[in-house]
Amino acid sequence: MALVLTEEQSMLRDSARGLISDKAPVAHLRALRDGKDTTGFSRELWKTFAEMGFSGLLVPDQFGGSGLGCVEAGIVMEEIGRTLMPSPFLATSVLAASALSRGGSEAQKAQHLPKIADGSLLAALAIDEGAKHRPLQTKLQAARSGNGFKLSGDKAFVVDGHTADLLIVAARTVGSAGDKNGLTLFLVDPKAKGLAVERTAMVDSHNAARIVFDNVEVNADSVLGEVDQGFGLLEGVLNIGRGAVASEMVGLSDEVFGRTVTYLKERKQFGKAIGEFQALQHRAAELYIDIEITRAAVLKALQALDADLGKAATAVAVAKARAGTTATLAVQEGVQMHGGMGMTDQFDIGFFMKRARVCQELFGDSNFHTDQLASGKGY
Amino acid sequence: MADLEKFRAETRAWLEQNCPPEMRKPMTSDGDTFWGGRNAKFSSDAQRVWFERMRDKGWTVPHWPKEYGGGGLDGEEAKIVRQEMAAIGARQPLTSFGISMLGPALLQYGTEEQKKEHLPKITAGLIRWCQGYSEPNAGSDLASLQTRAVGDGDDYIINGQKIWTSYANYADWIFCLVRTDPAAKKHDGISFILFDMTSKGVSTKPILLISGYSPFCETFFDNVRVPKSHVVGTVNRGWDVAKYLLQHERAMISGMGERGVGRPLGQIAADSVGADAQGRLDDAQLRSQIASFEVDEAALAAAAERAVDLAKAGQSHPAFSSAMKYYGTELNKRRYEILMSAGGIDALEWESDRSRGGARPRAWLRTKANSIEGGTSEVMLGIVAKRILDLPGA
Numbered sequence: 001m002a003l004v005l006t007e008e009q010s011m012l013r014d015s016a017r018g019l020i021s022d023k024a025p026v027a028h029l030r031a032l033r034d035g036k037d038t039t040g041f042s043r044e045l046w047k048t049f050a051e052m053g054f055s056g057l058l059v060p061d062q063f064g065g066s067g068l069g070c071v072e073a074g075i076v077m078e079e080i081g082r083t084l085m086p087s088p089f090l091a092t093s094v095l096a097a098s099a100l101s102r103g104g105s106e107a108q109k110a111q112h113l114p115k116i117a118d119g120s121l122l123a124a125l126a127i128d129e130g131a132k133h134r135p136l137q138t139k140l141q142a143a144r145s146g147n148g149f150k151l152s153g154d155k156a157f158v159v160d161g162h163t164a165d166l167l168i169v170a171a172r173t174v175g176s177a178g179d180k181n182g183l184t185l186f187l188v189d190p191k192a193k194g195l196a197v198e199r200t201a202m203v204d205s206h207n208a209a210r211i212v213f214d215n216v217e218v219n220a221d222s223v224l225g226e227v228d229q230g231f232g233l234l235e236g237v238l239n240i241g242r243g244a245v246a247s248e249m250v251g252l253s254d255e256v257f258g259r260t261v262t263y264l265k266e267r268k269q270f271g272k273a274i275g276e277f278q279a280l281q282h283r284a285a286e287l288y289i290d291i292e293i294t295r296a297a298v299l300k301a302l303q304a305l306d307a308d309l310g311k312a313a314t315a316v317a318v319a320k321a322r323a324g325t326t327a328t329l330a331v332q333e334g335v336q337m338h339g340g341m342g343m344t345d346q347f348d349i350g351f352f353m354k355r356a357r358v359c360q361e362l363f364g365d366s367n368f369h370t371d372q373l374a375s376g377k378g379y
Numbered sequence: 380m381a382d383l384e385k386f387r388a389e390t391r392a393w394l395e396q397n398c399p400p401e402m403r404k405p406m407t408s409d410g411d412t413f414w415g416g417r418n419a420k421f422s423s424d425a426q427r428v429w430f431e432r433m434r435d436k437g438w439t440v441p442h443w444p445k446e447y448g449g450g451g452l453d454g455e456e457a458k459i460v461r462q463e464m465a466a467i468g469a470r471q472p473l474t475s476f477g478i479s480m481l482g483p484a485l486l487q488y489g490t491e492e493q494k495k496e497h498l499p500k501i502t503a504g505l506i507r508w509c510q511g512y513s514e515p516n517a518g519s520d521l522a523s524l525q526t527r528a529v530g531d532g533d534d535y536i537i538n539g540q541k542i543w544t545s546y547a548n549y550a551d552w553i554f555c556l557v558r559t560d561p562a563a564k565k566h567d568g569i570s571f572i573l574f575d576m577t578s579k580g581v582s583t584k585p586i587l588l589i590s591g592y593s594p595f596c597e598t599f600f601d602n603v604r605v606p607k608s609h610v611v612g613t614v615n616r617g618w619d620v621a622k623y624l625l626q627h628e629r630a631m632i633s634g635m636g637e638r639g640v641g642r643p644l645g646q647i648a649a650d651s652v653g654a655d656a657q658g659r660l661d662d663a664q665l666r667s668q669i670a671s672f673e674v675d676e677a678a679l680a681a682a683a684e685r686a687v688d689l690a691k692a693g694q695s696h697p698a699f700s701s702a703m704k705y706y707g708t709e710l711n712k713r714r715y716e717i718l719m720s721a722g723g724i725d726a727l728e729w730e731s732d733r734s735r736g737g738a739r740p741r742a743w744l745r746t747k748a749n750s751i752e753g754g755t756s757e758v759m760l761g762i763v764a765k766r767i768l769d770l771p772g773a
Contacts, residue, residue, distance in 0.1 A: 002455075003688045004692050261768055261770070275772070276772035278761070281760070281765075281768075281772070282757070282760040284770065285763035286760060288763060288767065289702045289705060289706050289763065292682060292702060293678045293679055293706060294678060296678065296681040296684070297678035299681070300681040300684075300685075315677075317674075318674050318678055322674055322675070369674075370670045370674055371667075373673060374659075374667075378645065378646070378658060379666060
């Protein structure tokens with residue numbers, strides 16, 4: 001398959017870009033932040049996303065979605081990255097839709113997927129527990145109780161956890177932290193007794209939550225996939241999420257870079273545009289090259305995810321690792337080259353820097369994925 | 380799509396049947412590369428058989444037209460041949476500057492007569508070419524070159540000196556930049572001309588490099604007589620040809636790190652450094668350097684694949700090869716720094732059989748030229764800044 005977008009994919013990009021740049025420029029995020037909006041995103045805009053078929057992009061046709069793939073999801077994420085639009089798209093339409101369509105029973109799919117597609121159900125994936133992303137280290141306990149389970153433990157960094165109507169929770173049914181065997185995914189109602197959600201205001205003004213589970217009772221039907229054997233499903237879903245976040249970082253990096261190059265051409269010092277200085281030209285050129293190479297690696301990973309999810313791990317590790325370092329470089333160069341203006345809240349560049357830091361941590365930072373690659377290759 | 384899958388299956392079967400096992404092992408020395416030419420020698424029978432079979436199939440240059448000895452394949456098919464060759468670690472049957480540099484320029488700018496004369500001899504490995512670009516006072520500022528070509532009837536008389544001419548001492552012909560109008564602005568008085576290295580007045584002198592090898596020469600022209608019909612493109616517009624060729628040269632150099640499948644760096648390192656109980660390299664810093672390198676290497680491979688696909692789709696920027704040249708050469712230097720670090724003391728031996736004549740340190744030193752030859756890294760960044768990013772300034 002050619003490593004370029006098809007005509008249909010280019011059209012999808014154009015329509016996503018048109019909508020997002022029009023309805024949700026960076027000013028949209030700024031307004032939500034300044035207004036201390038408790039939802040943290042626009043429900044109205046989410047309705048538009050549903051009407052345009054974006055919310056059900058990964059939902060199979062028979063459940064009311066478009067049945068498209070990770071490349072298409074990545075295209076939407078890249079446009080989200082350009083304006084830093086806070087949106088349920090990642091948590092609901094990418095992560096939850098993938099988890100349900102790949103691991104759900106027919107009943108679970110029929111119950112939830114159509115609602116994801118029509119925009120009426122918001123979901124969130126609860127994985128992380130410690131300061132760093134270590135899915136194998138999952139400790140949250142799911143103890144057998146009657147026909148069901150009782151969940152106890154803590155989750156953090158649950159994207160959109162505060163607005164979710166449905167939680168997908170990784171828990172340990174047997175074994176101990178570090179074991180692949182013994183992980184199980186559960187579908188949990190956030191209103192269940194013993195469950196407490198705390199919205200955590202984050203550096204990037206996007207949405208996350210800490211969730212405490214205190215003997216939360218779930219029945220046997222709420223198991224997503226197989227008991228004790230949830231790691232394979234989880235890893236597949238996480239890899240799709242990683243590809244999506246890598247795309248967001250490509251969009252973010254490209255936008256910061258574009259704004260920075262424009263500034264280099266406008267800003268005058270010593271009687272000329274600062275873009276005439278070779279010290280800045282070479283740094284700009286290096287960043288451009290870095291972004292283009294990362295863009296190729298990310299598209300490669302998205303295509304690999306669509307071709308064979310089980311064989312995409314290396315390509316995804318490369319993409320997420322690269323996207324993390326590229327975005328980090330892009331935002332640092334962006335602020336530095338904007339000089340004092342880059343440090344002001346009035347300029348948008350700082351928003352990109354904050355979001356890039358969060359995207360780095362989301363589903364494993366560059367160090368995590370570089371280490372995964374080395375371990376995968378046996379050294 | 381179905382046709383392409385059929386082509387892939389046929390290609391795979393053909394390669395499986397025709398590529399000798401010896402030609403699927405990673406190359407370990409310069410002798411493993413077959414360059415062709417009047418004085419070409421095969422280093423093994425397998426090398427000869429592999430070359431002849433690929434030549435007869437037209438696959439020394441799969442994407443050139445059949446009438447010039449190529450395979451006549453389109454972009455998708457040529458990509459499949461590359462992928463299937465890579466999958467079994469097949470070596471290139473023929474390497475030459477005729478394929479990677481002159482050929483594309485001739486296809487773009489040459490007359491039909493020039494194409495018919497030169498391209499089939501390139502694909503058949505009969506003529507080995509060298510490149511007469513740099514001069515002692517024209518390096519990064521290539522357009523300031525001074526080698527003169529003065530008209531004399533139907534001929535030019537060429538006088539001057541080139542430097543860093545790769546393998547000039549083995550080459551049969553040269554493609555050369557000469558000044559045909561000294562009064563014009565520096566970019567406007569240059570012509571691109573071809574001539575036989577056995578012409579009277581041509582001499583070469585190898586330059587000993589830090590690697591102990593002499594892949595580059597000084598090349599001298601003393602009243603060399605060349606027919607005017609050997610100019611490629613328009614007289615005094617040779618800079619256009621030169622730039623076009625440089626794009627291909629840069630694409631070639633950026634891919635120099637990709638030499639067959641080989642063993643992963645991490646395993647090469649484990650041989651000398653050792654591993655802990657979990658199988659992790661016993662040098663955490665080195666392990667992390669290797670892993671970061673491999674992330675970047677995989678990303679570059681994707682970018683190279685994408686560059687070809689973008690070109691095919693008519694969406695590529697002509698200066699993008701400068702971006703790839705910059706990244707590919709800097710990455711290859713990193714690879715050899717890692718290899719030297721991984722090899723430790725063993726990688727320092729310079730002459731022993733044990734070290735295959737110091738192959739690793741010599742290759743390490745050779746890579747230092749990657750970011751100089753074909754345009755320095757700094758020149759590449761300047762080209763990206765000006766031509767792609769449109770930043771202001773000279």
